[in-house]
Amino acid sequence: MIKKIKQTKSEKILIIFISLLAIFSFIFFFSIKNKCLFVKNNDPSKIIFENRNNIAILNAECGNVIIELYPDISPNTVKRFKELIKEKKYDHVAFHRVIKNTLVQGGDLEFGRKNNLNYTYLGTGSSGLGLLNTEISRTFNFTKGTVGFARTNKKNTEDSQFFILLVDAPLFNEEFTPVGKVLYGLDVLKKIKYDEKSEYVLRPDFILKFKMLVD
Amino acid sequence: MKFLKIVFFTFILISSSNANTIFYLIKIPNLEIYDDTAQNGLKYLKAIKPFQVGIRDNNVSCSNPKKELLEKKYIIIRKNLDRYSYDFLEKINFKYVVLCKNLSVGGIEAVGFSNPEMKTILINIGINTYDLGRISHHELFHIINENFKNIFNEIDWKDINEDSFLYSECSTCSENFGLDLIENQNGFLSEYSKSTPAEDMAEIFSFLMTRNSKIATIASSDKIIRKKINFIKDNIYKIDKNFKF
Numbered sequence: 001m002i003k004k005i006k007q008t009k010s011e012k013i014l015i016i017f018i019s020l021l022a023i024f025s026f027i028f029f030f031s032i033k034n035k036c037l038f039v040k041n042n043d044p045s046k047i048i049f050e051n052r053n054n055i056a057i058l059n060a061e062c063g064n065v066i067i068e069l070y071p072d073i074s075p076n077t078v079k080r081f082k083e084l085i086k087e088k089k090y091d092h093v094a095f096h097r098v099i100k101n102t103l104v105q106g107g108d109l110e111f112g113r114k115n116n117l118n119y120t121y122l123g124t125g126s127s128g129l130g131l132l133n134t135e136i137s138r139t140f141n142f143t144k145g146t147v148g149f150a151r152t153n154k155k156n157t158e159d160s161q162f163f164i165l166l167v168d169a170p171l172f173n174e175e176f177t178p179v180g181k182v183l184y185g186l187d188v189l190k191k192i193k194y195d196e197k198s199e200y201v202l203r204p205d206f207i208l209k210f211k212m213l214v215d
Numbered sequence: 216m217k218f219l220k221i222v223f224f225t226f227i228l229i230s231s232s233n234a235n236t237i238f239y240l241i242k243i244p245n246l247e248i249y250d251d252t253a254q255n256g257l258k259y260l261k262a263i264k265p266f267q268v269g270i271r272d273n274n275v276s277c278s279n280p281k282k283e284l285l286e287k288k289y290i291i292i293r294k295n296l297d298r299y300s301y302d303f304l305e306k307i308n309f310k311y312v313v314l315c316k317n318l319s320v321g322g323i324e325a326v327g328f329s330n331p332e333m334k335t336i337l338i339n340i341g342i343n344t345y346d347l348g349r350i351s352h353h354e355l356f357h358i359i360n361e362n363f364k365n366i367f368n369e370i371d372w373k374d375i376n377e378d379s380f381l382y383s384e385c386s387t388c389s390e391n392f393g394l395d396l397i398e399n400q401n402g403f404l405s406e407y408s409k410s411t412p413a414e415d416m417a418e419i420f421s422f423l424m425t426r427n428s429k430i431a432t433i434a435s436s437d438k439i440i441r442k443k444i445n446f447i448k449d450n451i452y453k454i455d456k457n458f459k460f
Contacts, residue, residue: 099234099235099236099238099239100234102234102235102236102239103236103239153332153333163239165236167235167236169236169239170248170251171236171237171240171248171251171258172236172240174256175240199234199238199239
């Protein structure tokens, strides 16, 4: 006959502790798998903007990035940017060049499309609308959140690719064309997929949708 | 303990390169701004960790200098490069100066290196043997030359030399890299001048910028040097008629 042994108080505490640990581990395992869990998603309909015509909303995997465009600083480039956004050209285009906590770049309309991603030429594609001249502002500071138009090593080669700064970059002043600044959603951009060893990303994240607040 | 220290320092040395916004601009990792206040727009950058860029024979590596060395050598370089105006530097497409030590190019120790495509020159500030000011002008000339290849025509330059003279096939093909001023060499200011036409031009230009009166004396008795000086000056004035040697 088996003799029943009553649990001691400390044994009971140990069991409760182990059970709680298992529950927390289970929750934590699923939480960290969701990279967007602690990222606030900004709803533009709940925000009051001074100039609604210059607000663009980039929707990525972790939420909305709300950008104010600066047509007064870079009129031609912002005009091109708005045109491409309104025509939905950026939808499903890759963030192909990402430097961790520094910068994200996307907008290769030719080789960066989700259904036609071409790793060989990614980053070299064009929009078909021709190159733009670099619009330099002597007073503009490229600080965290600035959206600029990307180019090759030479000036006046801007087309459709753009970058967003996640840090201040004083050396970018008078080098690149500024097109706007992120008002809300920098955390969303920090979650864009990057590669520790290379600035170019294999199997990159994509822009889900890019639209103007007012069409 | 000693073994642990070796492992620790090895880890630091081989740890991943630090890509930042400077890397985005000029493709060199592990750099920080040293001084970006120069009136002529030049941005001085310093290595904060060793770096290596490029592959095989074209690889460039350099390491981070100590603060004291940087402060001491920066003054010399800055003083020399301050002689160029903002407009001139814009025309020649030059913007970044990287200060580091133990510079080597393709495994060969170098005093300087220029990358015209990235608007950048690298200067080995660990060098004590040569005048860093002259090295700065020399590397700057390579940027000029690359951006104005049409006016610094190498065929015309070669014609200035004696018919029997032949340059080496590359700047590091010769065994003699001497940068010291040599006299009575019939058309050349240093041993390194004899390596390639581009290096020869850069040597003439850098001596003109640093030892103008001495070069004038040499030119008075050396017809080839005189022609080379005129070639460089005439072409620089085509870029900027107000340029001051």
